[in-house]
Amino acid sequence: MYFPQFIPYSFIEKEASHVEGFSPELALVTIGGGKELEEKLVVRPTSETIVNHMFTQWIHSYRDLPLKINQWVNVTRWEMRTKPFVRTLEFLWQEGHTGHATEEEAEEEALQMIEVYRKFAVEEAAIPVIVGRKSKLETFAGAVRTYTIEAMMGDRKALQAGTSHNLGQNFSRAFNTQFLDSQGEQQYIWQTSWAISTRMVGGIIMTHGDDMGLMLPPRLAPIQVVIIPIWKTDAEKETVLAAATSVHDQLKKEGVRTKVDASEQKTPGWKFNFWEMKGVPLRIEIGPRDVANKTVVVSRRDIPGKSGKMFGISMDPSQLHSFVIAKLQEVQDNLFNIAVSFRDSNIEDVSSFEDLKAAIAAGKWARGPWAGSDADEARIKEETGATIRCFPFEQPSHSGRCFMTQNAAKEVAIFAKSY
Amino acid sequence: MYFPQFIPYSFIEKEASHVEGFSPELALVTIGGGKELEEKLVVRPTSETIVNHMFTQWIHSYRDLPLKINQWVNVTRWEMRTKPFVRTLEFLWQEGHTGHATEEEAEEEALQMIEVYRKFAVEEAAIPVIVGRKSKLETFAGAVRTYTIEAMMGDRKALQAGTSHNLGQNFSRAFNTQFLDSQGEQQYIWQTSWAISTRMVGGIIMTHGDDMGLMLPPRLAPIQVVIIPIWKTDAEKETVLAAATSVHDQLKKEGVRTKVDASEQKTPGWKFNFWEMKGVPLRIEIGPRDVANKTVVVSRRDIPGKSGKMFGISMDPSQLHSFVIAKLQEVQDNLFNIAVSFRDSNIEDVSSFEDLKAAIAAGKWARGPWAGSDADEARIKEETGATIRCFPFEQPSHSGRCFMTQNAAKEVAIFAKSY
Numbered sequence: 097m098y099f100p101q102f103i104p105y106s107f108i109e110k111e112a113s114h115v116e117g118f119s120p121e122l123a124l125v126t127i128g129g130g131k132e133l134e135e136k137l138v139v140r141p142t143s144e145t146i147v148n149h150m151f152t153q154w155i156h157s158y159r160d161l162p163l164k165i166n167q168w169v170n171v172t173r174w175e176m177r178t179k180p181f182v183r184t185l186e187f188l189w190q191e192g193h194t195g196h197a198t199e200e201e202a203e204e205e206a207l208q209m210i211e212v213y214r215k216f217a218v219e220e221a222a223i224p225v226i227v228g229r230k231s232k233l234e235t236f237a238g239a240v241r242t243y244t245i246e247a248m249m250g251d252r253k254a255l256q257a258g259t260s261h262n263l264g265q266n267f268s269r270a271f272n273t274q275f276l277d278s279q280g281e282q283q284y285i286w287q288t289s290w291a292i293s294t295r296m297v298g299g300i301i302m303t304h305g306d307d308m309g310l311m312l313p314p315r316l317a318p319i320q321v322v323i324i325p326i327w328k329t330d331a332e333k334e335t336v337l338a339a340a341t342s343v344h345d346q347l348k349k350e351g352v353r354t355k356v357d358a359s360e361q362k363t364p365g366w367k368f369n370f371w372e373m374k375g376v377p378l379r380i381e382i383g384p385r386d387v388a389n390k391t392v393v394v395s396r397r398d399i400p401g402k403s404g405k406m407f408g409i410s411m412d413p414s415q416l417h418s419f420v421i422a423k424l425q426e427v428q429d430n431l432f433n434i435a436v437s438f439r440d441s442n443i444e445d446v447s448s449f450e451d452l453k454a455a456i457a458a459g460k461w462a463r464g465p466w467a468g469s470d471a472d473e474a475r476i477k478e479e480t481g482a483t484i485r486c487f488p489f490e491q492p493s494h495s496g497r498c499f500m501t502q503n504a505a506k507e508v509a510i511f512a513k514s515y
Numbered sequence: 516m517y518f519p520q521f522i523p524y525s526f527i528e529k530e531a532s533h534v535e536g537f538s539p540e541l542a543l544v545t546i547g548g549g550k551e552l553e554e555k556l557v558v559r560p561t562s563e564t565i566v567n568h569m570f571t572q573w574i575h576s577y578r579d580l581p582l583k584i585n586q587w588v589n590v591t592r593w594e595m596r597t598k599p600f601v602r603t604l605e606f607l608w609q610e611g612h613t614g615h616a617t618e619e620e621a622e623e624e625a626l627q628m629i630e631v632y633r634k635f636a637v638e639e640a641a642i643p644v645i646v647g648r649k650s651k652l653e654t655f656a657g658a659v660r661t662y663t664i665e666a667m668m669g670d671r672k673a674l675q676a677g678t679s680h681n682l683g684q685n686f687s688r689a690f691n692t693q694f695l696d697s698q699g700e701q702q703y704i705w706q707t708s709w710a711i712s713t714r715m716v717g718g719i720i721m722t723h724g725d726d727m728g729l730m731l732p733p734r735l736a737p738i739q740v741v742i743i744p745i746w747k748t749d750a751e752k753e754t755v756l757a758a759a760t761s762v763h764d765q766l767k768k769e770g771v772r773t774k775v776d777a778s779e780q781k782t783p784g785w786k787f788n789f790w791e792m793k794g795v796p797l798r799i800e801i802g803p804r805d806v807a808n809k810t811v812v813v814s815r816r817d818i819p820g821k822s823g824k825m826f827g828i829s830m831d832p833s834q835l836h837s838f839v840i841a842k843l844q845e846v847q848d849n850l851f852n853i854a855v856s857f858r859d860s861n862i863e864d865v866s867s868f869e870d871l872k873a874a875i876a877a878g879k880w881a882r883g884p885w886a887g888s889d890a891d892e893a894r895i896k897e898e899t900g901a902t903i904r905c906f907p908f909e910q911p912s913h914s915g916r917c918f919m920t921q922n923a924a925k926e927v928a929i930f931a932k933s934y
Contacts, residue, residue, distance in 0.1 A: 100605055101589060102542070120549055123521070125558065127543040129593030139544065139558070170520060170589065174548030186519055 097165045099146050102137040107145040111270040114144065117237020121173040123185075139172040144238060144263070144289055147193045148271035155195055155285060157276045162201060164194040171293075181298025182255060182515045189293035195285040197277065199264070202286035203241075206262040209290040210243035213258035221296065222313035222432040223247045223303045224439055225257060226510060228486025233470055239289075240264035246485040246510070248439040249302035252459045254485045254512035257299050260290035298515075304431050306400045310375025313431050314424040320353045321420060322371045326364045326383040339387045339411065343380060346413045352420055372397055377427045378420060392416065398427040398434075443510070447499050449476075452511060456480040461512040465505030467498035476500070482511040516584045518565050521556040526564040530689040533563065536656020540592040542604075558591040563657060563682070563708055566612045567690035574614055574704060576695045581620060583613040590712075600717025601674060601934045608712035614704040616696065618683070621705035622660075625681040628709040629662035632677035640715065641732035641851040642666045642722045643858055644676060645929060647905025652889055658708075659683035665904040665929070667858040668721035671878045673904045673931040676718050679709035717934075723850050725819045729794025732850050733843040739772045740839060741790045745783045745802040758806045758830065762799060765832045771839060791816055796846045797839060811835065817846040817853075862929070866918050868895075871930060875899040880931040884924030886917035895919070901930040 102125060109115045118141050125137040140146070147165070155163060168190045175185050192209065196202040210227060217223045225245035235242040239261035247255045267273070268284040277283045304311040314320050325340040327333040340356050347354040357367050364381070371379060381393040390411045396404035409419055444455035446464040455462040462482065477483050487507050498505040521544060528534045537560050544556040559565070566584070574582060587609045594604050611628065615621040629646060636642045644664035654661040658680035666674045686692070687703040696702045723730040733739050744759040746752040759775050766773040776786050783800070790798060800812040809830045815823035828838055863874035865883040874881040881901065896902050906926050917924040 098607065102591075102605065122546075122548070123544045123556075124546040125542045126545045127541075127555075129541070129595065130539055136546075137542075172521075176548065186521065188517065 097167050098169065099140075099143050099150070099167060101140040101169065103140055103143075103146045105136040105138055107149060108138050110145065111238050111267055113266070114238035114270075118142070118173075121175075123172045123174055140169070141171055141173045142289070142291070143167070143169075143191055144193065144267050144287075145271070147289075148267045148273055148287075151193075151195055151268075151285070152271050152273045155273060155275050158197050158278050161195055161197045161275060161285065162205070164192065164205075166190055166192045179298075179515065181301065182295050184294075187294045189291045191291045192289060194288045195268070195273065196287070197275065197283070197285070199286050202264070202288050203262055206241070206243060206260045206288045206290065209288070210245065210258070210260040213245050213260070213290075213292055216292070217245055217247065217257055217296075217299075218432070220313065220315045221300050221303075222315070222428055222435065223257065223299055224432060224436045226486060226488050227490075228488040228510070230259075230486060231470075231473060231484040231509065233473055234484060236261045236289075238263060238266050240266065244486050246512075247299055247303060248435075248442060248461065248512075249299070249515070250305065250438075251302070252442050252461070252512075254461065254514040255295070255299050255302070256485070256514065257296055258290075258292040261288060263287040263289060303435050304398075305375070308369075309373030311397055311431060312375035312377060314377045314428045317375065317377050318353060319355045319371075319374070319376050320424055321347055321355075321378045321380060322367075322376045323354065323356045323380045323382065324364055324367050324371075325356065325358055326381060328384075332384040335387050336382055336384060340382050343382065343392065343411065343416065346417060347420060350417050350421070352417075352424070378423055386411070394419070394423065396423060396427055398430050400434075447496075449500050452476065452482070452499065453480055456482045456511065456513065461485070461510055463508050463510050464499040465495040465497060466500070466507065466509035467503040467505040468500045472500050476511065480511075481513050483514060485510045485512050485514065516586050517588070518559075518562050518569070518586060520559040520588065522559055522562075522565045524555040524557055526568060527557050529564065530657050530686055532685070533657035533689075537561070537592075540594075542591045542593055559588070560590055560592045561708070561710070562586070562588075562610055563612065563686050564690070566708075567686045567692055567706075570612075570614055570687075570704070571690050571692040574692060574694050577616050577697050580614055580616045580694060580704065581624070583611065583624075585609055585611045598717075598934065600720065601714050603713075606713050608710045610708060610710040613707045614687070614692065615706070616694065616702070616704070618705050621683070621707050622681055625660070625662060625679045625707045625709065628707070629664065629677070629679040632664050632679070632709075632711055635711070636664055636666065636676055636715075636718075637851070639732065639734045640719050640722075641734070641847055641854065642676065642718055643851060643855045645905060645907050645909075647907040647929070649678075649905060650889075650892060650903040650928065652892055653903060655680045655708075657682060657685050659685065663905050665931075666718055666722060667854075667861060667880065667931075668718070668934070669724065669857075670721070671861050671880070671931075673880065673933040674714070674718050674721070675904070675933065676715055677709075677711040680707060682706040682708060722854050723817075724794070727788075728792030730816055730850060731794035731796060733796045733847045736794065736796050737772060738774045738790075738793070738795050739843055740766055740774075740797045740799060741786075741795045742773065742775045742799045742801065743783055743786050743790075744775065744777055745800060747803075751803040754806050755801055755803060759801050762801065762811065762830065762835065765836060766839060769836050769840070771836075771843070797842055805830070813838070813842065815842060815846055817849050819853075866915075868919055871895065871901070871918065872899055875901045875930065875932065880904070880929055882927050882929045883918040884914040884916060885919070885926065885928035886922040886924040887919045891919050895930065899930075900932050902933060904929045904931050904933065 123139040172186050214227050217225045225247045230242040241262040243260045245258045247257045265284040273285050274282045323340050325336045327336040344354050344356045379395045391408045394406045394409050443461045446452045446462045452462040495505045542558040591605050633646050636644045644666045649661040660681040662679045664677045666676045684703040692704050693701045742759050744755045746755045763773050763775045798814045810827045813825045813828050862880045865871045865881045871881040914924045
């Protein structure tokens with residue numbers, strides 16, 4: 097679907113915590129077609145309100161439920177300090193909105209979508225994420241519960257990489273979105289919303305990149321293999337280009353996203369650096385000697401500070417193809433494993449506020465039993481800059497006493513500085 | 516690419532005719548993050564200005580040219596009287612922007628893109644369009660020349676369905692977008708821009724629809740064939756559903772976009788009407804007798820007021836598949852031919868202002884030799900509501916004297932009321 101991006105200000109005001117959360121971030125259109133508008137228009141920061149305005153007109157009976165919609169759109173949230181991809185005044189995302197007949201169904205939907213995001217982050221982007229529930233302070237403005245996937249970037253800051261909200265009946269009560277249930281009773285619908293954005297692009301860059309540039313996980317890399325032909329004489333050029341084209345066509349036929357960089361303005365060395373910076377997972381070099389030997393040189397771009405060069409790989413189509421497929425999978429797995437090790441070696445288990453302060457000061461994440469109040473959480477943010485990233489779904493069997501309050505804690509929380 | 520949608524007002528002001536043309540249509544953000552902004556932000560009505568702002572930083576030498584970019588985005592133009600798809604305050608489009616070293620190259624690009632749009636309209640959307648050049652009054656604000664494809668809707672109004680602009684050096688001079696040519700001289704770049712929008716969806720609806728609803732050209736129809744199984748008893752249900760699924764799977768395997776509507780809440784008659792309204796090009800009915808005879812009933816949705824039912828088509832996979840493919844092509848061609856006949860029977864050749872007034876009053880388009888001034892053109896609009904849609908590329912060998920001024924006319928123009 098596609099909803100209008102201008103939302104009447106009165107829509108935003110209907111759900112009390114929603115307007116409270118979003119009003120500092122709004123861009124407002126006050127002039128249209130040369131005239132001052134009677135009602136200000138909000139440039140969509142998210143679409144729950146305008147979606148509910150329509151849901152109220154579309155939903156009448158339990159037969160109309162569940163209703164699930166999605167849109168791919170731009171959204172605007174006023175930011176004073178922007179950072180490319182991860183905190184921008186305007187960004188692109190998909191936002192899903194659903195309406196259900198029961199609380200259970202809505203909860204199931206919210207959980208299913210955070211699992212979709214987890215799977216995408218792990219399997220496609222090779223980003224290990226911690227899935228969990230947000231604290232009350234960090235819950236989406238208007239939601240009952242927010243689920244999140246949290247990733248550790250190369251600078252050890254946390255990135256909230258996707259969220260899924262159980263909205264309960266907050267918006268349906270505000271917008272009077274009701275349905276006739278199978279017993280003939282009017283009921284408010286139960287809702288969810290969920291989104292993942294261009295921020296994920298930043299997550300990929302900052303999880304896998306190094307000082308040489310990007311490292312792209314093969315599953316997502318637009319170019320998986322770049323082929324650099326190397327020649328000096330015109331005679332060499334002919335045979336080397338023919339071999340490069342042949343290797344390219346073979347790999348392409350097998351579904352490998354491949355590019356030959358045969359431009360003559362740049363040196364091979366320049367091209368190596370350029371495609372390394374672009375994060376292409378595998379590079380194939382073919383020179384005159386390779387043509388003679390029917391081999392190629394393959395390099396992988398997933399080992400920080402190492403060249404990853406493999407010499408004398410056979411040019412034979414079936415052998416080279418299997419080799420490339422296997423190496424792409426290895427790079428994918430290796431990027432994920434490096435990110436897991438890095439993350440796990442940078443999470444400290446803490447059992448006191450002092451521990452937490454030390455962990456955060458050292459640039460790490462802190463994990464510990466938590467039963468504090470909103471005020472306790474705010475104090476930690478005030479003193480350390482860290483916030484509760486989530487209560488992870490994966491909990492230790494026994495969590496003990498809250499490191500802050502010494503109250504019995506039902507679960508551990510993860511604290512970190514974030515983008 | 517993706518450019519920010521908020522454009523500083525000072526950018527819009529730089530090209531004089533651009534700001535003159537667009538200022539009555541702008542939505543302006545004046546408040547951001549709770550504060551009055553120092554500079555108003557324009558919500559993108561089109562992106563020439565912000566693109567040139569970046570082109571000026573990206574383009575330095577003739578080696579950087581041509582530079583061709585495209586983005587798929589929402590745009591906003593303030594409209595007092597909206598009409599779904601064809602005139603909306605916000606719409607979705609692709610907008611291409613190019614920079615070239617020479618005037619000739621820019622002209623070639625502008626012509627190439629209007630040809631791309633013509634081909635898409637004719638071959639995919641089955642909309643016969645007239646390709647031509649806009650009059651000075653109707654040229655894009657900031658362009659040297661605008662090319663257009665114009666289509667006649669079912670109510671005989673003209674729809675401008677896509678445009679391509681030769682911008683000359685208007686924006687490069689306003690934004691100082693220069694390059695060092697191969698002789699070492701600083702030159703302003705030559706530019707084009709071109710766009711097609713969600714308006715095309717309206718064009719498809721209003722070219723092919725009838726009082727029963729949509730008629731979708733098979734090449735674009737999301738569902739090309741809907742299969743309606745018909746049964747009374749449980750035993751019939753089993754064999755009929757099995758046959759429907761088998762036909763569905765066969766067609767799908769051959770790349771036909773097919774759906775079985777096996778829902779039990781609705782009657783077959785209800786489903787016939789529903790899918791007719793949705794414009795699905797072919798319907799296949801399968802009942803118990805069809806299963807026994809190993810046949811199906813096929814209906815086509817392209818003959819206004821006629822049922823288009825074909826009985827006893829063999830269910831044999833290869834026969835049915837060839838039949839369906841052939842019929843889809845027939846429907847595609849027939850929709851196009853009906854639209855061509857309708858259009859051609861509604862264009863009048865005129866040789867006087869009186870002729871034109873009569874043609875326009877009768878709801879038709881008027882075509883005649885034109886050598887009038889901007890004031891003459893404005894007078895026609897004033898008196899009849901019609902504007903010059905274009906000077907068509909296809910011109911008669913001899914055009915004669917201007918029907919308005921009696922001056923020698925180099926070409927004919929087409930006049931019509933438009934959306």
